[in-house]
Amino acid sequence: MSRSLNLAVIPGDGIGQEVVAEGLKVLSAVLPQDVKLETEEYDFGARRYHATGETLTDADVEALKRHDAILLGAIGDPSVPSGVLERGFLLKLRFLFDHHVNLRPSKLLPGVATPLAGQPEIDFIVVREGTEGPYTGNGGTIRKGTPHEVATEVSVNTAFGVERVVRDAFARAQARPRKKLTLVHKNNVLAFAGHLWTNVFNQVAQEFPDVTTDYIHVDAATIYLVTDPARFDVIVTDNLFGDIITDLAAAVSGGIGVAASGNINPSGEFPSMFEPVHGSAPDIAGQGKADPTATVLSVALLLRHLGYEAEAVRIEDAVSADLEERGSLPARSTSEIGDALSVRVAG
Amino acid sequence: MSRSLNLAVIPGDGIGQEVVAEGLKVLSAVLPQDVKLETEEYDFGARRYHATGETLTDADVEALKRHDAILLGAIGDPSVPSGVLERGFLLKLRFLFDHHVNLRPSKLLPGVATPLAGQPEIDFIVVREGTEGPYTGNGGTIRKGTPHEVATEVSVNTAFGVERVVRDAFARAQARPRKKLTLVHKNNVLAFAGHLWTNVFNQVAQEFPDVTTDYIHVDAATIYLVTDPARFDVIVTDNLFGDIITDLAAAVSGGIGVAASGNINPSGEFPSMFEPVHGSAPDIAGQGKADPTATVLSVALLLRHLGYEAEAVRIEDAVSADLEERGSLPARSTSEIGDALSVRVAG
Numbered sequence: 170m171s172r173s174l175n176l177a178v179i180p181g182d183g184i185g186q187e188v189v190a191e192g193l194k195v196l197s198a199v200l201p202q203d204v205k206l207e208t209e210e211y212d213f214g215a216r217r218y219h220a221t222g223e224t225l226t227d228a229d230v231e232a233l234k235r236h237d238a239i240l241l242g243a244i245g246d247p248s249v250p251s252g253v254l255e256r257g258f259l260l261k262l263r264f265l266f267d268h269h270v271n272l273r274p275s276k277l278l279p280g281v282a283t284p285l286a287g288q289p290e291i292d293f294i295v296v297r298e299g300t301e302g303p304y305t306g307n308g309g310t311i312r313k314g315t316p317h318e319v320a321t322e323v324s325v326n327t328a329f330g331v332e333r334v335v336r337d338a339f340a341r342a343q344a345r346p347r348k349k350l351t352l353v354h355k356n357n358v359l360a361f362a363g364h365l366w367t368n369v370f371n372q373v374a375q376e377f378p379d380v381t382t383d384y385i386h387v388d389a390a391t392i393y394l395v396t397d398p399a400r401f402d403v404i405v406t407d408n409l410f411g412d413i414i415t416d417l418a419a420a421v422s423g424g425i426g427v428a429a430s431g432n433i434n435p436s437g438e439f440p441s442m443f444e445p446v447h448g449s450a451p452d453i454a455g456q457g458k459a460d461p462t463a464t465v466l467s468v469a470l471l472l473r474h475l476g477y478e479a480e481a482v483r484i485e486d487a488v489s490a491d492l493e494e495r496g497s498l499p500a501r502s503t504s505e506i507g508d509a510l511s512v513r514v515a516g
Numbered sequence: 517m518s519r520s521l522n523l524a525v526i527p528g529d530g531i532g533q534e535v536v537a538e539g540l541k542v543l544s545a546v547l548p549q550d551v552k553l554e555t556e557e558y559d560f561g562a563r564r565y566h567a568t569g570e571t572l573t574d575a576d577v578e579a580l581k582r583h584d585a586i587l588l589g590a591i592g593d594p595s596v597p598s599g600v601l602e603r604g605f606l607l608k609l610r611f612l613f614d615h616h617v618n619l620r621p622s623k624l625l626p627g628v629a630t631p632l633a634g635q636p637e638i639d640f641i642v643v644r645e646g647t648e649g650p651y652t653g654n655g656g657t658i659r660k661g662t663p664h665e666v667a668t669e670v671s672v673n674t675a676f677g678v679e680r681v682v683r684d685a686f687a688r689a690q691a692r693p694r695k696k697l698t699l700v701h702k703n704n705v706l707a708f709a710g711h712l713w714t715n716v717f718n719q720v721a722q723e724f725p726d727v728t729t730d731y732i733h734v735d736a737a738t739i740y741l742v743t744d745p746a747r748f749d750v751i752v753t754d755n756l757f758g759d760i761i762t763d764l765a766a767a768v769s770g771g772i773g774v775a776a777s778g779n780i781n782p783s784g785e786f787p788s789m790f791e792p793v794h795g796s797a798p799d800i801a802g803q804g805k806a807d808p809t810a811t812v813l814s815v816a817l818l819l820r821h822l823g824y825e826a827e828a829v830r831i832e833d834a835v836s837a838d839l840e841e842r843g844s845l846p847a848r849s850t851s852e853i854g855d856a857l858s859v860r861v862a863g
């Protein structure tokens with residue numbers, strides 16, 4: 170029986186092109202012979218926006234729906250006003266495709282530099298809610314531009330939305346050796362949303378008696394991330410808190426050059442999207458300087474999501490080995506790193 | 517002419533008692549002879565709440581108003597449900613006394629341990645808005661406790677509120693050698709509030725042409741705080757973002773044991789309140805183990821706010837000297853540190 174993997178590929182802006190090429194190279198190298206890889210490239214991002222004014226049309230959405238998954242490089246360019254591509258493409262897709270599990274692993278691999286002293290042990294994952302909270306675009310402005318302007322942002326949280334992501338996080342915690350799940354919120358101040366999150370968390374916990382739980386405020390979480398990151402195994406948190414702490418988590422565990430992420434629709438109703446946490450880095454674009462590792466690790470998350478566990482592990486092992494060797498190698502270009510990883514995963 | 521300083525003292529819970537005693541000790545030692553120090557102690561916190569159910573009554577508020585400033589140790593105890601004392605006392609006072617400038621300096625002093633590798637230079641202040649944003653308590657819950665619960669949190673931002681804190685931050689930046697001010701927000705996602713903040717920031721900037729400005733998203737700010745904290749001079753930000761990044765800032769610049777803060781009403785219409793960033797730490801309370809340094813540095817902020825600049829500097833110099841010596845000294849108790857600092861400031 171032959172299988173197929175039908176991928177939507179969105180190189181996007183800046184270094185997106187370069188890193189996605191390497192991600193696909195490694196993907197081809199790791200896939201079993203009998204899996205037919207089909208890819209279709211989409212031109213979302215700054216160029217398309219400048220040429221047509223479009224960020225993501227209805228027809229685009231229909232086309233994307235037909236794929237098994239989406240691989241994204243980076244979207245964003247200083248020539249486009251802040252927020253246009255973020256809200257018009259990235260967030261729009263997360264909402265339309267109900268990517269409610271925003272998965273961001275943080276692992277400090279041997280040989281990788283961290284800004285923290287003493288090379289601490291870091292190996293945790295953050296399950297960030299992806300479709301609610303302050304990201305819904307609710308709110309508004311009155312008396313705009315006047316001394317009496319009032320601007321509101323409404324964080325919307327539903328039992329439905331919180332429960333499904335909390336349950337997903339408990340299942341992920343249960344599947345890990347330490348079986349520990351930490352809820353991060355700010356329930357002493359954001360009492361309405363905080364109560365909902367805490368209450369749902371405690372209820373779902375009863376279904377997972379073997380998972381150890383705890384709670385910490387988001388401000389305290391940033392302290393632990395730099396003083397005692399080993400305390401974390403799995404974290405579940407709200408959309409905005411997740412945005413903030415995963416950038417910090419990426420920074421302490423080797424930098425955004427190696428941070429992967431998945432925007433996951435666990436039911437498979439819509440394709441999930443995988444992308445490096447880094448942005449388009451226009452300052453180094455087109456120079457072969459970008460590290461494709463975060464994209465390659467995002468390919469591993471993509472494969473795991475689609476059931477190719479062995480192949481995901483092969484990629485992760487190849488990346489570990491490659492990073493461990495780096496200190497002793499001269500600097501390599503984007504495609505040299507991709508080549509090296511391809512050789513390793515094929516090996 | 518004799519002057520007076522009439523202080524409200526709120527030791528509060530846990531280690532609050534111990535550290536406030538040392539703060540007052542150092543204050544007495546540093547004050548000029550002709551200043552008559554009057555203090556009145558208030559019993560806010562967990563004990564009062566358990567005894568009477570009160571957190572802060574109208575009569576309390578009237579009494580507090582009569583002081584020049586307030587010195588607070590810490591409020592909070594695990595025996596009180598999360599949020600009760602925070603919202604019923606701390607936040608209530610910030611709102612009632614219009615403490616819209618929440619001032620949090622971060623300086624990594626010589627001899628102080630940081631979790632960051634390479635002992636980077638850290639010397640910046642965060643001006644956190646204190647009376648708006650997601651802290652207003654706006655929002656609500658419907659269908660509470662059911663699978664159809666919806667909980668909202670409304671961030672309220674006004675041109676009036678943003679402008680005054682932004683202007684305060686510009687003035688503080690202008691008074692520092694580097695004259696640099698960074699706005700931290702998330703204007704690519706929180707577009708309503710983000711536009712207001714960015715717009716007001718750019719407008720006020722025109723009145724301070726000698727201040728260099730930049731903008732970064734809150735998620736990226738957490739990265740810089742661990743990879744390049746020297747990039748910051750003065751930061752101005754929203755209430756919630758300020759809460760999060762100042763805990764991180766405290767962590768990287770020596771820990772919450774040395775982090776001071778001021779809840780300031782710049783007009784002087786109401787007394788300002790000064791407090792260490794750390795909490796009540798019930799696990800080490802009553803053992804003489806708490807470091808009073810953050811409280812002593814909060815006393816310095818208090819003195820500076822009331823016009824005692826020379827005395828504030830004397831305290832800060834004493835703390836620097838004390839911290840620099842610590843590595844070579846055996847561990848000292850809370851009161852031994854307070855004694856040492858008192859001797860130094862009396863000089």
Ligand SMILES: CC(C)[C@H](C(=O)O)[C@@H](O)C(=O)O
Nearest residue numbers: 255256259260412704705735
């Ligand atoms: C680009 C931006 C909209 C996005 C977010 O805030 O979610 C990014 O920061 C991320 O974390 O994926």
Ligand SMILES: CC(C)[C@H](C(=O)O)[C@@H](O)C(=O)O
Nearest residue numbers: 357358388602603606607759
């Ligand atoms: C205790 C809590 C209400 C408070 C806040 O969130 O502002 C604290 O974290 C702080 O930073 O002063």
